[in-house]
Amino acid sequence: MVRINLKGVATVRSKGRVYCYAWRGGPRLRGEPGSPEFIASYNEAVEQRRTLDKNRFRFVVTDYKASRDYKKLADSTRDQWSKWLDRIADHFGELRIAQFDRPEKIRPVIRRWRNQWADTPRTADYALQVLSRVLAHAVELGRIVGNPCEGIKHLYNNDRSEIIWTDSDLAHIKRSCSAEIANAIDLASHTGLRLGDLIRVAWSHVGDEAIVLTTGKSRHRCEAIIPLYGALRDVLARIPKRATTILTSSRNRPWTADGFGSSFNKAKIDAGMSERDLHFNDLRGTAATKLYIADFSMREIAETLAWEEESVEKIIRRYVGRSAAIKARIKKLQAKE
Known part of the structure; x- marks a missing residue:
């Protein structure tokens, strides 16, 4: 040749x-x-x-392919994503980047593109995942204000209530992530708060006995009341007070959802965990196990996390070891005696 x-x-x-x-x-x-x-x-x-026209979406796709984030992906992931990035460039490439700053107009276009694979929901959601990462890159470049993929529901209905981060998972990612990400992981795994609530919880929400704040999912009609048990107090004591919010970025400013999401994804990539099916919100399941070991009843855990008791029971049966469960019950009996 x-x-x-x-x-x-x-x-x-x-x-x-x-x-x-x-x-x-x-x-x-x-x-x-x-x-x-x-x-x-x-x-x-x-x-x-x-x-390349820098005002067209094809420029964002090409720039993402040249980014450090993309190069850090595992070879197998990059090979899969490359195919989807080509499809994204072919379909959206000639649109002006500014069009993605109009969510009410662009979301129907994104849904129609995603729905080509509606017969295979996981594939459709995978396509949306890759597009969402490219749009997050556009946000990082300052070309659009927000990611229009946020708010588009996934087609694959996967109940993740039984998925948790184990202690070994937490130790692994914390070995390479920044202190700011580690603080967020610790606080999430001890409070069970969703990301949107976690990044806005302020020091003023911390009382003498509990963290109390209204939840975004309930449109602030409901309150989360998280008792300050020993391990949670230890977590709060380790986090430096740099702003009104408990969690801050490396610039000592409150996190935005997009900013935190990008930084957390980088942390997973750096830890070699990008292909693990673990999401940040799966730390809520981790919190459920910690609350159980801290002597919370099933009902108390469900009320704290705003879950059904049945979901809590599934997590406990699956992830809390028999010896830990027995010790927890012994402590309850001794307290009653």
């Missing part, structure tokens, strides 16, 4: 195969190296890069 050296071509080896890209972070090239198809795809990529 004729060997032709094309300027800037990057090669990646994965599972015994070699993949070629137009440049580091650039699009994957088609065909065998040196073939007419390979050269044509290289020329197409270079021309597209040269004439």
Whole structure:
């Protein structure tokens, strides 16, 4: 085969195969190296890069492919995402970036695109996940104010109430994440608060006996009342007071949902956990187990987390060891005696 050296071509080896890209972070090239198809795809990529309109959404997709976040993904994840990024660029590429700043207009367009795979809900949600990450990148670039994918419900109905972060999971991610992310993980795993409430809970919400605040999901009609048990007091004592909110970014400012989401995803990637099916809100299940071991009744846990008692019982049966459950019951009996 004729060997032709094309300027800037990057090669990646994965599972015994070699993949070629137009440049580091650039699009994957088609065909065998040196073939007419390979050269044509290289020329197409270079021309597209040269004439890229920075006001079109294709620019955001290309810029994300060149970002450090994308390069940190595992090879297998990057291989899957590359296909979806190409589909996203083909479908949305010619739209102006500003159009994504009008959620009421763009969300129906996003839903119609996602619904192409409605027969396979997990695939449809995967497509939405990749698009959402690209849009989060647009937010980071300052090109749009918010991510319009937020608020679009997933098609795959997956009850995650039985999924928790184990102690080993928490220890693993905290070995490489920032102190700010570690503080958020600790507070979430001890309070069971949803992310939206967690990033706005302030020091003024902390009373002598409990953290009390209205919940966003109830449109502030309901209150979360989280007793200050020993382990939670220890967590609060470790967090420095840098702002009115308990949690802050590295700039000592309150988190935004998008800012925290991006930083938490980076932390999972850095910890090699990007492919684990663990979401930040799954820390609510972790909180349920901690509350149980701290002698909360099933009903008290359900009321604190705003769950059904049945969901709490499933978590306890699945994740709380028999010895821990027995010890908790012994403590209750001794207290009564």
